[in-house]
Amino acid sequence: MKYGLKKFVTMLITILCISFLVYLAFDVIPGDAALAALGTDVEPERLAALREEMGLNRPFLERYFDWLLSFVTGDFGTSYKYNLPVADMIVSKLPVTVIMALISFIIMTAVSLPVGIYTAKHSGGRIDRVITVVNQIMMSVPHFFMGIIITYVFGMVFKLFTPGGFVSYETDIAGFLSYIIFPCIAIALPKIAMSVKLLRGSCVGEAKKDYVRTAYSKGNNTNKVLYRHVLKNAMIPVITLWGMMLADMLVGSIVIEQVFNIPGIGRILLTSISYRDYPVVEAIIVLIAFVVVVTNFCVDIIYGIIDPRINVGAE
Amino acid sequence: MLLEIKDLSIEFHDHDVPERVVHDVSFSLAEGEILGIVGESGSGKSMTAMAIAGLLKRHDVEKKGTILFEGTELLHASRAQLRKVQGNDIGIIFQEPMTSLNPVKRIGWQVEESLRIHRPDMSKEERRHRAITALSDVELPNPEQVYKKYPHELSGGMRQRVMIASAMICEPKLLIADEPTTALDVTIQLQIVKLLQRLNKEKKMAVLFISHDLSLVKRLCDRIIVMHNGDLVEQGSAQEIFENPKECYTKELIDAIPRLEKLV
Ligand SMILES: Nc1ncnc2c1ncn2[C@@H]1O[C@H](COP(=O)(O)OP(=O)(O)OP(=O)(O)O)[C@@H](O)[C@H]1O
Ligand SMILES: [Mg+2]
Numbered sequence: 001m002k003y004g005l006k007k008f009v010t011m012l013i014t015i016l017c018i019s020f021l022v023y024l025a026f027d028v029i030p031g032d033a034a035l036a037a038l039g040t041d042v043e044p045e046r047l048a049a050l051r052e053e054m055g056l057n058r059p060f061l062e063r064y065f066d067w068l069l070s071f072v073t074g075d076f077g078t079s080y081k082y083n084l085p086v087a088d089m090i091v092s093k094l095p096v097t098v099i100m101a102l103i104s105f106i107i108m109t110a111v112s113l114p115v116g117i118y119t120a121k122h123s124g125g126r127i128d129r130v131i132t133v134v135n136q137i138m139m140s141v142p143h144f145f146m147g148i149i150i151t152y153v154f155g156m157v158f159k160l161f162t163p164g165g166f167v168s169y170e171t172d173i174a175g176f177l178s179y180i181i182f183p184c185i186a187i188a189l190p191k192i193a194m195s196v197k198l199l200r201g202s203c204v205g206e207a208k209k210d211y212v213r214t215a216y217s218k219g220n221n222t223n224k225v226l227y228r229h230v231l232k233n234a235m236i237p238v239i240t241l242w243g244m245m246l247a248d249m250l251v252g253s254i255v256i257e258q259v260f261n262i263p264g265i266g267r268i269l270l271t272s273i274s275y276r277d278y279p280v281v282e283a284i285i286v287l288i289a290f291v292v293v294v295t296n297f298c299v300d301i302i303y304g305i306i307d308p309r310i311n312v313g314a315e
Numbered sequence: 316m317l318l319e320i321k322d323l324s325i326e327f328h329d330h331d332v333p334e335r336v337v338h339d340v341s342f343s344l345a346e347g348e349i350l351g352i353v354g355e356s357g358s359g360k361s362m363t364a365m366a367i368a369g370l371l372k373r374h375d376v377e378k379k380g381t382i383l384f385e386g387t388e389l390l391h392a393s394r395a396q397l398r399k400v401q402g403n404d405i406g407i408i409f410q411e412p413m414t415s416l417n418p419v420k421r422i423g424w425q426v427e428e429s430l431r432i433h434r435p436d437m438s439k440e441e442r443r444h445r446a447i448t449a450l451s452d453v454e455l456p457n458p459e460q461v462y463k464k465y466p467h468e469l470s471g472g473m474r475q476r477v478m479i480a481s482a483m484i485c486e487p488k489l490l491i492a493d494e495p496t497t498a499l500d501v502t503i504q505l506q507i508v509k510l511l512q513r514l515n516k517e518k519k520m521a522v523l524f525i526s527h528d529l530s531l532v533k534r535l536c537d538r539i540i541v542m543h544n545g546d547l548v549e550q551g552s553a554q555e556i557f558e559n560p561k562e563c564y565t566k567e568l569i570d571a572i573p574r575l576e577k578l579v
Contacts, residue, residue, distance in 0.1 A: 057452035210414040217368055218429045218481070221394070232419045307419055308465040 003304050011297040018289040019071070023064050032056055033279075036080035071286065074232050077279035081272070086283045089268060090119040095169065097257075100180055101249040104187040112192045116199030120234075121226060125202050131196065136192035143252075147186035147259035154182055164261045183260040187253060191245050198241055202234040209233075223309065236307050243299030246294040317488055318344040318367065322380035323390070323517075325362050325545075329375040336362050338464070339380070346488065349515055349522045349555070351536030353529055353568065359545040360525045361410075364493045366390060367523070368407045371388050393522040402429035405528050406482030410494040412475035416466040423462035426450065426481040433485050442536040449480040453510060472503035476510070482515065490514075491523045496531065508535050529572050533557060 016263045034050040051057055055066075076086035119128045141149075155163040161182055167175035206212070207230055223290070254266030265284060272280035304310045325337040337359040344350045352360050365371050367382055369389060369469065384392040384400065384540060406429075409415045416425055426446040430437055437445075443462070450458035453476040475495055482490055492511060496504035508531055515522050526532050532539055532553070541549040541558045549562045560566045 007461075189431045210409065210411050211417040214409070214478070214481075215371060215417070215428075216401070217407045218467055219398040219432045220428075221398060224432075229417050229420070233417070309418060309467045 003310065004301055007300045007304075011293055014293050015290060018293070019068055019286050020064065021220055022282060022285050022289070023067060024060075026278050027060060027063075029278070031257045031276060031278065033078075033080070036132030036278075071283075077120055078279050079272075079280050081275045081277045081280075086279050089280060090265065090283060090287070093263060093265050093268055096180075096262060097250065097253055097266065099169070100184055100187070100253050100256075100264065101246065103180065103184040104191075104249045104253075105242075105246050107184055107188040109196060109242065112195040112199060113186070115192070116196045116238075117203065117226070117231070119196065119200045120207070121222075122212070123200065128200075135193040135197050138189050139197070141188050141190060143187050144255045144259050147183060147191050147256050150182050150186045151259065151292035156209045166260070166262050179260075180262070183253070183262065186259075187249055187256055191249075195238060195241055195245070199234060199238050202237050206230045206233045232306060236303070239299060239302055240304065243295050243302075247295040250291050251288045252294075316343045316498065317346045317348075317382075317385060318523075319383040320363075320367070321383075323363065323366060323382065324377075324379040325366060325371065326377040326379075327375060328377060338367070338544050340542070340545075340547045341380075341578055342540050344489070344521055344523060347515070347521055348521045348538065349512075349524060349536045351532035351539040352523065352525045352538060352542060353527060354542035355527055355568075357544075357566055358542040360527075360542055361493050363406065363542070364491050364523065367489075368491055369401055369407055370407070381560075396529040399433075401488075402482075402506070403485045404487050405489045405491065406485070406487040406494050407491040407493065408475065408478040408482050410497050412478060412495075412498060414472045415478055416474055418466055420465075422450075422464050422466065422469070422477055423447075423463070426462075426477065426484055427486045429480065445484060446480070449484050450477070452483070452514070453477070453480045454481070454506075472499050472507070475499065475503075475507060478502050479514070480505075483518070483520070486518060487520065489521045489523065491525070493525045494527070495524075496526070496528075504531065506578065511535065529568055538571070541568065 032051070034047055034056055035226055038047060042110065056065070058066075067077075079086055079089060082089065094237060104131075115131065119131050122128050151163045155204065156161045161179050165179065167179050169176040170297055184282075203226070212225060212229060215225045220228070253262075253264060254269060256262075257264045257266035258270070268280060269284050272284070320343065321341045323337055323340045324335065327334045327336060340359075340363060342350070352363065354360050362371070366378060367384075367389070369392075371378065378390055380390065381388055384404065387400075389397065389400065411474075416422070423443065423446050426449060427442045430442050430445060434442075447458045447462055450461050455461050455473060455476050461469070461473070461477070466477075469477065479495075480492075490511075495511075496507050497505065511522055512521060512535055513523065522535075524532065524535055536553050539551065539553050540547055541556070541562065543564050549556065549560065549565050556565060557569060560569060
């Protein structure tokens with residue numbers, strides 16, 4: 001538990017540092033809320049007055065903590081362009097991105113676990129060799145290109161979905177899911193390839209260790225040795241990878257959202273960047289960082305549960 | 316006879332030139348006896364032990380001869396048949412106590428494992444009780460504590476004791492100890508040897524003790540086999556071997572003892 005607390009504190013400190021750096025960066029970039037409100041060709045006196053009124057002339061640290069406090073309470077500021085609360089803009093788009101990431105993640109684990117175990121168990125066999133080649137190909141194809149291929153094959157040739165015809169989950173859940181599944185496959189495929197490769201290698205490596213010989217000497221059959229002894233050890237590196245991948249899926253769907261014309265966080269991020277709508281960009285960046293850090297924290301905790309040696313290393 | 320080995324040969328075919336690591340070895344082991352196998356590194360001791368325990372790898376290895384355990388052939392037995400004997404009638408401990416236990420499983424779970432496999436009807440409490448008894452049998456202090464620990468929390472000597480406890484949990488008739496003390500400190504080596512001696516007497520369990528340390532073998536074993544380059548060069552009672560070695564290889568081994576002991 002000491003270990004969990006330590007990781008939790010580390011997580012808080014990391015979040016604090018990131019938010020500080022992001023706030024600092026946006027403070028240094030020219031342009032602020034007053035300028036955005038009044039436009040560039042305004043008399044300097046009116047600008048200065050508004051700045052004073054909006055509290056933009058206060059010391060940096062004071063403004064930072066102010067911003068941080070409102071951020072934590074869910075007030076992410078106001079969009080320069082739409083004059084709407086950033087929180088409302090993001091919250092309405094967040095479910096699409098999160099659901100997509102979760103579905104991609106579930107596809108990835110559900111496929112790579114059995115395939116990885118199978119190839120490890122039959123390593124060197126014909127199917128293993130075929131899968132190794134397929135993996136190699138999958139890994140070298142970037143997911144947006146995978147998206148284009150999937151759009152072409154499933155959307156245009158087999159007509160399983162209408163490319164570009166995104167259905168909102170609010171109007172039609174089934175329609176939404178049957179559309180979203182294809183971008184999710186595009187996101188998951190390269191990651192499946194990577195985790196199959198890692199899991200296979202990890203299992204094969206573990207199977208050579210001395211404790212496996214001990215397990216056989218007690219009368220375990222191959223399956224018991226695999227599932228009761230090898231797998232838990234072999235999963236340790238895989239879980240690290242999965243943690244990184246979950247974070248990557250949450251933040252990395254930006255490109256795929258473009259390919260499949262999905263109105264998620266990625267869409268707002270891109271438009272906000274092009275309009276220099278800083279509060280929105282800032283909020284999304286901090287949220288992304290937050291997600292990555294929290295995911296890492298969860299991975300560390302799972303790690304500590306699986307591998308009893310971790311707790312000692314932390315002390 | 317508990318164990319009878321006739322013309323055992325083991326040949327590896329994983330290189331272009333086949334490598335014969337055990338060559339026409341025959342010996343036997345009576346119930347409750349302690350038999351020592353000595354020989355320098357690479358003489359085929361471990362491979363002989365692996366063959367008896369059914370742990371030779373499955374590919375690229377050619378094995379000839381017979382291994383009779385209580386009259387049943389083991390060397391060419393099916394996997395399923397072998398598994399009934401492994402951990403149940405034959406227990407084995409290895410040279411590497413630091414890595415022979417699964418790092419992510421609790422000691423208790425690992426000690427009980429053979430019981431779970433071979434006595435599936437036994438209740439959980441009974442298993443736990445037996446495991447804790449076994450842990451105290453191998454003279455581990457606070458067996459209840461050790462039961463809950465993970466391997467990395469124990470020293471090498473303690474881990475080797477845990478290995479002995481888990482190999483003995485089903486009260487096997489034969490315990491194979493493949494250089495169980497080589498990786499341990501000298502004082503711990505003696506303790507482990509004394510422990511094996513005690514368990515042999517109390518449980519009437521035969522021990523096949525493999526070592527390249529003649530002084531340990533002399534202390535422990537009733538009978539000794541000397542191996543060299545995969546051949547069995549000499550066998551006899553401990554007394555015969557030490558007082559009247561017939562082969563010059565055995566003489567060399569014996570002559571090497573005092574020098575080594577002086578070094579220690
Ligand atoms: N998988 C293998 N493939 C080919 N040769 C092997 C294999 N395993 C062991 N050998 C060879 O078998 C020979 C006998 O090995 P073995 O492990 O039985 O020796 P040992 O007497 O136990 O030595 P040590 O005292 O070092 O444990 C060695 O020459 C070794 O190189
Ligand atoms: Mg050996």
